[in-house]
Amino acid sequence: MFSAQSARLIDSLATMPTDAGALVHTLSGSARAIGAFAVADVAARLQTVISRGTDPSETLAALGGAVSEARAAIEAVLRRS
Numbered sequence: 001m002f003s004a005q006s007a008r009l010i011d012s013l014a015t016m017p018t019d020a021g022a023l024v025h026t027l028s029g030s031a032r033a034i035g036a037f038a039v040a041d042v043a044a045r046l047q048t049v050i051s052r053g054t055d056p057s058e059t060l061a062a063l064g065g066a067v068s069e070a071r072a073a074i075e076a077v078l079r080r081s
Helices: 002-013 020-034 037-052 057-080
Strands: none
Touching (some): 002 020, 002 057, 020 057, 037 057
């Protein structure tokens, strides 16, 4: 479920919608729930960037990378089972 949800959220965040802060908060909570702490940490940084109104592009790219790594790790585990 995290893989699909995180992909949708990253796609949604690409346009920085007005509810971006809430979307990032959702992603952060989901990530922490499954132990994807790198994703949660970058998401928390993005929440700060959004709340400050500064350019989110670098942090958003980092979040996309962290999500990709988490999704790859999940897929690897699922292939082994």
